[in-house]
Amino acid sequence: MIEFRPLPDDHPDLAHSPMLRAALLTLQYAQEHGSIGLTKTKAFKRVFVHWAVEHFGWPGQSAEEMFRYNKVINEYEFPPLEVLHYLLVSLRLGRHYKGEFRLTKRGAELAQSPGHLFAELIPHFVLRIEHSSYQRFDDRPFGKWDVWMNVINVEADHGTTEAALFQAFYGEPKDWHTAGWREMGAFSCCVLQPLEWAGLLVQTSEKIDHVPVRHVFKTPLWRSALKLDTDDMLRPISVQ
Incomplete structure (x- = not known):
């Protein structure tokens, strides 16, 4: 829900x-x-x-x-x-x-x-x-928003990567620089980008060993605006 x-x-x-x-x-x-x-x-x-x-x-x-x-x-x-x-x-x-x-x-x-x-x-x-209608990727990833958002709620609670999220949903390690770049593209453009445009997620990029890595974080708006079934699974954010 x-x-x-x-x-x-x-x-x-x-x-x-x-x-x-x-x-x-x-x-x-x-x-x-x-x-x-x-x-x-x-x-x-x-x-x-x-x-x-x-x-x-x-x-x-x-x-x-x-x-x-x-x-x-x-x-x-x-x-x-x-x-x-x-x-x-x-x-x-x-x-x-x-x-x-x-x-x-x-x-x-x-x-x-x-x-x-x-x-x-x-x-x-x-x-x-239908987010695939305005993207450069015609493919739509398999899944539905209730599952996507509840899983992201937990997986990205303390930050994660785009590739890790893809693997959490589909069980396969794919990324933009692998043979599965089209599947990653469809997932990123139809799931992660709309959430970023809405202001619920934010993404940052860096290179690790010359390989680009995209990090995904929930914004404060995610926490204040959304109520999800997996909220009780979240760990408190520690303050140093």
């Missing part, structure tokens, strides 16, 4: 969620400017895409790096924004009207309420979206 706890608007752990931050900025931008312009294909126009790249502060996709290789960026070239756009429309927080993205009454209310927006947005994003 997965339960998201309600959090007050001023809860400090909400700051860990890149997707929540991006949603708040987008809703507030639309509120301040009256709307966001759309292209003929109903994507956000480049002027807003560039603004989003500069202001979202997305992990691993800094504005400096993105504009270094692309002077013009479209919505589809910034996947977090493309996914967020879909979420806001599907949750009826915004709508397309006469070539513009405009807030609904509900969207305008949640633009000023981070805790309520988190409760509306993040469970739907993590648990309801």
Whole structure:
């Protein structure tokens, strides 16, 4: 069972969620400017895409790096924004009207309420979206969220690695530099990355003996926002 706890608007752990931050900025931008312009294909126009790249502060996709290789960026070239756009429309927080993205009454209310927006947005994003649909890996890993999150809850409680998590679920030692890189890619992109975008996990990388290793940690938001069946299996964090 997965339960998201309600959090007050001023809860400090909400700051860990890149997707929540991006949603708040987008809703507030639309509120301040009256709307966001759309292209003929109903994507956000480049002027807003560039603004989003500069202001979202997305992990691993800094504005400096993105504009270094692309002077013009479209919505589809910034996947977090493309996914967020879909979420806001599907949750009826915004709508397309006469070539513009405009807030609904509900969207305008949640633009000023981070805790309520988190409760509306993040469970739907993590648990309801088909994450393989916007990834470079078409394959979807075998499993379901109830199992994935309850196992990660225990395995990553004091930190673990991407490869160790994969082996915990599937019993095979695979990684990005082995023959099983596609299976690792599907697992990482469809399970770990959505949890990182939601702000529940954070990943770091290093090289050990010239081999890249990805470490996975639960953020404070995981501990404050989630109630899981395996919570009683967790060991207390020791304070030195």
